[in-house]
Amino acid sequence: MSSIHLRRASPDDAAAYARLMADEEVFSQLLQLPFPDASAWRKRLETPREAGQADIDLVAELDGEVVGQAALFSMGAAVRRRHAMGLGIGVAKPAQRRGVGNALIGALTDYADRWAGVLRIELTVWVDNEPAQQLYRKFGFEVEGRLLAWGLRGGRYVDAIAMARLHPASPALAARGGSPAAPVDRGSGDSRFPVTPDARA
Ligand SMILES: CC(C)(COP(=O)(O)OP(=O)(O)OC[C@H]1O[C@@H](n2cnc3c(N)ncnc32)[C@H](O)[C@@H]1OP(=O)(O)O)[C@@H](O)C(=O)NCCC(=O)NCCS
Numbered sequence: 001m002s003s004i005h006l007r008r009a010s011p012d013d014a015a016a017y018a019r020l021m022a023d024e025e026v027f028s029q030l031l032q033l034p035f036p037d038a039s040a041w042r043k044r045l046e047t048p049r050e051a052g053q054a055d056i057d058l059v060a061e062l063d064g065e066v067v068g069q070a071a072l073f074s075m076g077a078a079v080r081r082r083h084a085m086g087l088g089i090g091v092a093k094p095a096q097r098r099g100v101g102n103a104l105i106g107a108l109t110d111y112a113d114r115w116a117g118v119l120r121i122e123l124t125v126w127v128d129n130e131p132a133q134q135l136y137r138k139f140g141f142e143v144e145g146r147l148l149a150w151g152l153r154g155g156r157y158v159d160a161i162a163m164a165r166l167h168p169a170s171p172a173l174a175a176r177g178g179s180p181a182a183p184v185d186r187g188s189g190d191s192r193f194p195v196t197p198d199a200r201a
Contacts (some may be wrong), residue, residue, distance in 0.1 A: 002062045004103045009057035009069065014042035016059070016066035019092075026090045028153055029129055054085065054116035058107060060100045067095035070104035072112060072121070083119035085112065089132075101135050109139050109165070119167050124150065127159040141165040 009017075018038035021027045027034065049055050053074055060068035068091035075084050087108060091100045112118035124147060125132045141163040150160035 002098075004098075004100055005061040006058055006103060006107050007061070009045055009059045011042050011045040013059055013066055013069075014038045014045055017041040017045070017069060020066070020069060020090055023093055025093045029126060029132065030088060030090055031151060054112075054118065056108070056111060056116075058104060060091070060095075060104055062095055062098070062100070067092045068100040068104055070108055072108050072116070072118070075122070083117075085116075085118050085121055087121050087123045089135075096131075102138075105135060105139050113167055114171075117171065119170065120164055122162070122164040124160040124162055126151075126153065127161055133161065133163070136163050136165070139165065140168060 015038045018036040018041055021030075021032045021036040021041075022034075024034070026032075027036070045057065055071070055073050057069065057071045059066045060070075068089070070087070070089035072085045072087055075081050075086055087105075089101060089104055091104075109121070112121055121141070123136065123141070125136065127146065142165070144162040144164050147160045147162055149157035151158060
């Protein structure tokens, strides 16, 4: 049985991305356009991530061939949205239903939860894309609402579903050795920062 190998994408994967996105069964489910351009993919994969960005592009290989890709990407520059990232995924038709989607979403959610400090992963999926919705539900994504005529797909404006997954158990502080530190006393004079008796205990 073939095993799935995941790795970070590199600019040399551009041709594989273009091949994957040339299949209407794949690109129609995403926001890609027909006639994908390998050089545009190369440019995107070559663009260096700014320091401090958690964005990641993963590819999945079966028998040494790239058959799927998935990404987590930041949702813009707003400081107060730093806890959220978007997610996208595509698996080549012949490789579907062989666990590639599971492996990619499993790796991205693990990366988001344990390494990148992501609280919220969000995405949109066409209302009739049941396979993808099932996959997302399996990994804890919930439906947030329906977006009317959200995008153009093959000559029709189609509704999409907004889904999101919150971190199942937000990271806690690691245990510290020695005696517990004394609680910080912020005083009680500043009403902007009320300190309840419980918080001081
Ligand atoms: C959705 C997609 C990524 C699933 O990838 P995959 O490699 O076929 O998925 P897997 O074989 O790992 O299956 C994972 C889970 O997805 C769901 N799933 C996948 N195909 C399904 C199908 N045809 N019907 C129902 N559920 C399906 C199931 O929950 C499955 O879990 P299970 O194996 O325990 O039943 C793939 O079909 C795809 O790339 N489609 C085209 C692009 C796309 O729709 N991208 C998402 C846009 S929002």
